[in-house]
Amino acid sequence: MSAHEDLNSQNDNNGEDMTIANAQPSHAAPKSLSEVSANRLKDRTPGNAPLGTGLEARNIHAWFSKHLAVQDISLDFAAGTVTALIGPSGCGKSTFIRTLNRMHEFIPGAAMAGEVLLNGKDIYERGTDVTKIRLQIGMVFQKPNPFPSMTIGENVLSGLKLAQLKVTNKDDLMEECLERAGLWNEVKDRLGAHAGGLSGGQQQRLCIARSLAVNPKVLLMDEPCSALDPGSTLRIEETIGELAKSMTIIIVTHNMQQAARVSDYTAFFLSDGGPGKLIEVGPTNEIFSTPRDQRTENYVSGRFG
Amino acid sequence: MSTTVHTTVAPREISTRPRPSDRLFRAILNVMSYSSLLILTLIGTFLIFRGFETFRDQGFKFITGFEWTSNVVDGVEKGTFGIGAMIIGTLLIAFTAIAIGVPISAMTALYLNFYAPAKAKALLTTILDLMAAFPSILFGLWGYFVLAPMAEYWAKLLYKYFRWIPIFDAPQPAFARSPFIAALVLTVMIIPIVTSVSREVFSQAPLDRIQAAYALGATKWAMIRTVVIPFGASGVVGGAMLGLGRAMGETVAIYMVLNIAFINNLHILYGVGGNVASMIVQKWGESGLVESKALLAAGFVLFMLTLIVNSIANLIVRYAVKSGK
Numbered sequence: 001m002s003a004h005e006d007l008n009s010q011n012d013n014n015g016e017d018m019t020i021a022n023a024q025p026s027h028a029a030p031k032s033l034s035e036v037s038a039n040r041l042k043d044r045t046p047g048n049a050p051l052g053t054g055l056e057a058r059n060i061h062a063w064f065s066k067h068l069a070v071q072d073i074s075l076d077f078a079a080g081t082v083t084a085l086i087g088p089s090g091c092g093k094s095t096f097i098r099t100l101n102r103m104h105e106f107i108p109g110a111a112m113a114g115e116v117l118l119n120g121k122d123i124y125e126r127g128t129d130v131t132k133i134r135l136q137i138g139m140v141f142q143k144p145n146p147f148p149s150m151t152i153g154e155n156v157l158s159g160l161k162l163a164q165l166k167v168t169n170k171d172d173l174m175e176e177c178l179e180r181a182g183l184w185n186e187v188k189d190r191l192g193a194h195a196g197g198l199s200g201g202q203q204q205r206l207c208i209a210r211s212l213a214v215n216p217k218v219l220l221m222d223e224p225c226s227a228l229d230p231g232s233t234l235r236i237e238e239t240i241g242e243l244a245k246s247m248t249i250i251i252v253t254h255n256m257q258q259a260a261r262v263s264d265y266t267a268f269f270l271s272d273g274g275p276g277k278l279i280e281v282g283p284t285n286e287i288f289s290t291p292r293d294q295r296t297e298n299y300v301s302g303r304f305g
Numbered sequence: 306m307s308t309t310v311h312t313t314v315a316p317r318e319i320s321t322r323p324r325p326s327d328r329l330f331r332a333i334l335n336v337m338s339y340s341s342l343l344i345l346t347l348i349g350t351f352l353i354f355r356g357f358e359t360f361r362d363q364g365f366k367f368i369t370g371f372e373w374t375s376n377v378v379d380g381v382e383k384g385t386f387g388i389g390a391m392i393i394g395t396l397l398i399a400f401t402a403i404a405i406g407v408p409i410s411a412m413t414a415l416y417l418n419f420y421a422p423a424k425a426k427a428l429l430t431t432i433l434d435l436m437a438a439f440p441s442i443l444f445g446l447w448g449y450f451v452l453a454p455m456a457e458y459w460a461k462l463l464y465k466y467f468r469w470i471p472i473f474d475a476p477q478p479a480f481a482r483s484p485f486i487a488a489l490v491l492t493v494m495i496i497p498i499v500t501s502v503s504r505e506v507f508s509q510a511p512l513d514r515i516q517a518a519y520a521l522g523a524t525k526w527a528m529i530r531t532v533v534i535p536f537g538a539s540g541v542v543g544g545a546m547l548g549l550g551r552a553m554g555e556t557v558a559i560y561m562v563l564n565i566a567f568i569n570n571l572h573i574l575y576g577v578g579g580n581v582a583s584m585i586v587q588k589w590g591e592s593g594l595v596e597s598k599a600l601l602a603a604g605f606v607l608f609m610l611t612l613i614v615n616s617i618a619n620l621i622v623r624y625a626v627k628s629g630k
Contacts, residue, residue, distance in 0.1 A: 103520060135522035145513040149535040162523035162531055207517070212523055 054079035054248045055100060055218050061275075062095045062104055069095045071275035072114075075267055077218070082240060082249040084259035084284065087269035087299070092276020093252045096269070097220050100250065101137035102130050112116045116216070135163055137295035138216035142223040144203035146195035146210070153191035155206055160215040168231070173213060180207035201232020208239060218245065221251040225258065237262050256300060260288055268296045340516035349608055359386060361598070368392065368606060373588075374566045375596045386599040388606060390567045394484060394579025395610065398559065399552035401573055408494045409546045413496070414503035414541075415529060419469035430504075437497035445561035448490035453562055456486045459575040477574035484578035490558050495548035502547060506540025507533055528579025539622055546618040553611050580605040617624040 055077040062070040067210050070092040085093040086236045098104040099112050102123060123133045146155045156174045160167060167173050174191070178184040184204040187198070195206060204224060211219060221240070225233040233255075240249060240262045253259050259266050266288070267281040278297045280287065292295045323331070364384050370387015374377060377383070413433075417426050417539040467473040510533040518528040560583035570577045585600050585607075592600060 101520065103516065106519065109422065131522045131524050134520055139516075139520035141513060141516065141520075145511075145512055145517040146534075147514060147517070158518075158531065159521035159523075162518055162521050162527045164527070210517075211521065234372070 015172045028031060030178040054081070055250070056115075057096075057100060058115040058117065060096060060099055060116070061112060062092070062099050063109075063111040064095075064107065065109035066273040070099070071277050072155070073269075073276075073278045074114075075278065075281060077248050077250055079217075079248050080244060081264040082244045082251065082262055083251065083265040083267060084110040085252045085267050085269060086254070086259050087276070087279075088252075089273075090276070091269040091271040093269050094104055094222050095276070097222055097250060097252050100218075101134050101220055103134075103139060130210075131163060135159075135165075135214045136216050137218040138211035138214065139222065140164065140204070140207050140224045142226055144207050144227070146198070146203050146206050148194065148196045150195060151192050152187050152195050152198070152206060155195045156213055159210060163214060170268050170278055177212040178206075180193060180212055180239070180242060182235055182242070183209055191258065199232070201228045201235060204228060204232065204236060205239060207261045208243075212243075216247065217264035218248045218250065223252050223254060226254060233258070254295055258290070260284055268293075268299060270295055270299070316565045320441065339359045349605070352601055352605035352608060355417075356598055356605050358568040359595075359599040359602035363387070363602075365403070367599075367602065371567050371569050377593070377597075382595040384594045384599065386596070386602075388581060388584070388603050390433060390569055390623055391565075391579040391581045391584050391603065392606065392610065393569060393571065394565075395553055395581050396482045396614075397571065397573060398488045398491060398563075398578065398580060399549055400492035400553045401484065402495055403459040403545055403549055406492040406548060407499055407541065409492070410496050410499035410544065410548075411503050413500045414507050414557075415533070417500075417504055418507045419529060419533070419575045419620070421526060433497045433500055436493075437501065439494075441494060441555060441558045442561075444490055444494055445558035448486065448493075448558060448562045452489055452493075453481070453486050456489050457481055457483075460485050464574050472571065472573055475572045477575070479576040480574055481576045481577075482562060483574055484563065484570070485573040487578060487580070488573065489555050490562055491552045491555055494555065494558065496549055498551060499541070499548040502535065502544030503541045506544075507535040542618070542622045546615060546622070549618065550611060550615060554582055554607070555615065556586055557579075559583045560586050581610070 040046060047107075057073060057075045057077075059067065060070060060073045073092075073096055075083070085097065087093055095104060099114075100116055104110050105111055112124070116124060118133070120137060122128075123137075128203070147158055150158060153174055156177050156205075157170055160170075161163075175184060176187075178187060183202060186202060187193075187206075195203065198206060208219075208224075225236055237258065240251065243249060244264075251259075251262065262283045266284040268279045268287065268291075269276050270279045271277065280293045282290060282292075287296065288300050291300060297303075321571055322464070363370070366385075366387050368387070369384070369389050371390050372385050372387050375382065375384035376387075382397050412428075421429065445534060451518055457480045460483060461478075462479065463473050463485075464475060464480070468475070514532045514536075515528060523531065560582050563578045563583060564576050565579060565584055565587055566577045568577050568580070585603055588596065588600055
């Protein structure tokens with residue numbers, strides 16, 4: 001029995017939801033990225049896996065006032081995997097990812113339907129403290145946005161201050177976060193300098209380090225490299241690879257090479273003029289080699305979008 | 306890092322030939338823009354021209370003295386004029402009003418931008434705009450009849466419990482028509498402008514930083530403290546300066562609530578105060594020729610005082626406020 005079949009049997013109770021588990025592999029790739037991820041997925045049992053059970057989005061709809069931007073998207077993000085969301089502009093990727101840590105609701109008139117389960121618990125449940133949710137589901141934005149009035153070191157620890165968390169050894173935490181974000185060696189001699197003096201790529205890695213300081217289980221990345229040069233992009237991709245060992249990562253990207261380089265799974269979103277929908281999701285190598293849907297094939301082969 | 310390379314090439318002159326319509330428009334704009342500077346200069350010149358006899362006769366005592374007497378001896382008008390108490394009073398009242406009004410305004414602005422429901426926001430904004438346009442005589446009447454009796458009671462409480470703080474002490478327990486009451490009336494008058502300016506700068510706090518704070522698990526208050534206040538602080542100070550300008554020049558409202566006397570008094574609760582502008586109004590109707598010149602000289606001092614305070618404030622905004630921009 002292959003890993004993929006095993007997955008399917010495990011997730012049969014999910015009904016007809018288009019989940020990662022429903023992806024039908026058309027051929028068995030020997031020791032591919034997808035197989036590695038699938039093995040991780042196989043071992044996952046709700047509640048006692050060391051990384052938690054990841055994140056599950058169920059029937060997500062999102063509106064801007066009356067305009068339906070995202071329609072009925074269900075996706076499972078297994079713990080310790082990297083999932084790339086790809087698709088042309090305006091297909092609802094960013095809107096969808098922002099429903100996953102409740103950033104969508106900041107936009108006036110925004111509304112959503114569906115459930116987002118973190119460790120099996122709906123983050124939109126009544127009586128939930130949204131700030132606690134965002135501590136567990138961090139986010140890195142398209143444009144690097146360090147706090148310019150703070151130093152590099154203060155930026156890394158700003159999440160602790162904002163959430164009023166106490167740590168015993170701030171210096172160790174600061175070093176650990178900068179190390180994990182791949183920035184330590186470049187800034188260790190100028191932690192007291194203002195963050196505005198860093199290059200764009202360094203600022204973005206600082207933002208990653210900042211989001212790591214509150215120890216999130218899931219990290220959402222909304223086109224984190226779109227404003228950066230190729231060298232900085234490469235550094236951030238390496239960082240993502242390191243981080244995936246200890247957390248679940250969901251990354252929106254317009255760069256299909258990037259999706260292929262960093263992700264275990266890829267989900268393809270598309271809007272046919274109406275709301276954005278999930279067309280296909282599966283192990284990244286399969287999405288790029290043998291997609292099942294013609295529209296996915298057209299997009300990944302560069303025929304449109 | 307750039308290195309300097311020496312070359313013999315001189316930079317070319319960069320020029321363009323504007324069209325006549327552009328030249329005309331530019332000329333009109335120039336005239337309009339510099340007219341306010343011209344008017345201000347003319348006012349200053351007029352005041353110093355009419356008041357210079359007083360400066361000559363009274364000397365430096367005009368600014369440092371605390372006596373204002375005028376009498377006619379053998380058909381010759383003579384007087385001793387010193388507006389020290391008025392200058393001290395003006396600054397005392399204005400800064401007290403700023404100290405009370407700016408925190409209220411800044412918090413109102415934060416509420417309007419980040420907490421108020423849409424309808425409350427629209428209502429409050431309209432009311433604040435209305436307050437800004439409200440005639441100051443009405444504030445004066447309200448201050449005299451409504452606020453002053455209440456404020457007198459507050460003053461008694463402050464005196465009773467906080468007189469160990471020098472500014473709340475008083476030589477005698479006489480609290481009617483005090484600088485404190487004048488400052489409260491002024492506070493109400495400066496709140497609209499300071500709130501309006503603060504609201505404007507707070508609303509420009511960059512969205513990406515606000516989102517960054519929220520995405521890190523910040524509460525709304527933590528986000529405001531970390532992002533909005535560092536960004537808007539200099540703007541609030543700027544708004545306070547506009548308020549200060551209004552506070553120092555306010556005449557009629559203070560005239561109605563303040564007991565103007567030429568006595569050096571730094572106790573805000575004590576019912577004796579000074580204010581240059583209100584003093585001019587008070588004395589103007591009954592003044593003789595020499596005294597009226599002294600009043601114009603006082604006007605010039607007020608003019609300079611406003612300029613100096615505003616310049617100092619601008620320097621503070623530029624150098625002292627840690628900018629979050």
